[in-house]
Amino acid sequence: MSIATRKRTRTLAPGYEHIRPDRPAPRSIGLTIVMVFFALYALLPLFWLFINSTKTYDSLLNSFGLWFSGEFALFDNLAEVVTRDDGIFVQWFANSILYVVLGAGGATIIATLAGYGMAKFTFPGKKAIFAVVLGAIAIPGTALAVPTFLLFSSLSLTDTMLSVIIPSLASPFGFYLMWIFARESVPTEILEAARVDGASELRTFTTISLRLMAPGIVTVLLFQIVGVWNNYFLPLIMLRSEEIFPLPLGLQLWYLEAAGPQALPIYHIIITASVLSILPIIIAFLALQRFWQNGLSVGGVKA
């Protein structure tokens, strides 16, 4: 909370009476203009994408990019997206959902259990585990993708759905966030009381602790969902069969058909398909603002 919103009674030092911290600071037009520029930079490309998903191929090529033009072809484009190549886009969409449910859902469950176990219990080796896992936060997924592929191919796991799901399951950053959430939201006294009552640790976890940790779990889940839904490098390396592609790989495949030597006239289809593939994530972010904004502050400030 800033000074402007706090009620103050203290008298100001002589000479500073003109400063009135009890009044909100005047709105600044200059600062607002600065932020309008930032917002335009962020939103114009998305606006461009939505506008152009309503155009036919011809008007896409021949009209001004930032406004509607020609016939409103959004529904024709949508129909073409979902029917092209025997409806493979629907398959990709379903695959992405499956990867998100199993990969991001699994990662969140695993991170929640581990964060809770590490925050609320003492056992030998805990410090060593903590040091190793925290060290791994700085290892980027892309650095591990090639070695993981090499390992998986020696195990004949590549080009299967598992090869995308399994690497998504381990999230050191998710673990770290859950550790902080568990430490701060589950009072040790409650656990002790449950033990005195004879409840098993698992029962205490499912009936009491999970509920207390719920806001943190939603935050971690949301970030895992974004990570898996948007993942490109890992599936690119692991997968060859189009029928198990997630959306980003599918979009790339069509893009290669349009921009590559084949030069198929399907740019309008790709743009409409892109809109479809970002909508679920944008809706999730807008709907769950409260959670991820708090989560970011925990991860960003206390690390």
Added chain:
Amino acid sequence: MSNVATARPSARRVKTRWAGLWFTIPFLAVFTFVLILPLLYALYLSLFQNRLVGGNTFVGLDNFARVFTDPLFWEGLGRVSVFFVIQVPIMLLLSLVAALVLDSVRLRGTSFFRIAIFLPFAVPSVVAALLWGFMYGEQFGLVGNINDAFGTEIAVMTQDWFLAAIGNIATWGALGYNMLILYSSLKSIPPELYEAAALDGASSWRVAWNIKLPYLRGAAVIALIFSVIGSFHLFNEPNLLKTLVPNLVSTYYTPNMYAYNLSFVGQQTNYAATITIVMGIVTAIIAYVVQLRGNKEALQ
């Protein structure tokens, strides 16, 4: 069991509970399988070479020696270093400005701006690259529109501008995320500091300079480390835009693309593993230096 009685009371209070380990085991299992094992396997691969005569042979550090004398590797590393030195400061500075403006109370619609600027983070890098690739186009993109309207001949997708074009896509995607990390940190500044500053008659510029900026160091270090990783492992944007401008993007455009192409097109898995390890070490060192310097300055 006679020494139980002499155990320190503090050791008795923190009772060992193996249940904690059971909760942690699933994570440790996947962590080992997808982080530790691939790293060890890559390390193992980097010490071998697959030769026509003799098959898989132990070669010690030969692969590493090859990396250090490989001009293609150095070209890619040089390129991502330039990218890091130029794109990251610009992006972090913009994030900082946005965060400071958001945090000043002198703005209407703070939550709208916060969400709007963050939104590109939710866009998959594939869509971001496609989208900007379209807009950069001189044929039907925005750049084409601008050229038509003003009679200019701006061409973004050229040798001179291509890295900047990639930098813009990366900035667009990450600016809001970094802004929010910095903004959350600003929100945690104790109000007493502001009150003291107001009593001293400090201007808002002085408050920003003397209170807010020093307070942001921790968050800035985190944002910087994520950016180190992002730039040195650059892959998605150049790999996707390659389709539009095949002659601008080589197979070794960034070290990560080089490793990818070596293992998938060239079948040189041992050498690809070596490059991955070298890049991992390079990133770890830079991230470590950033952290060390950031914390040292914070102590002064």
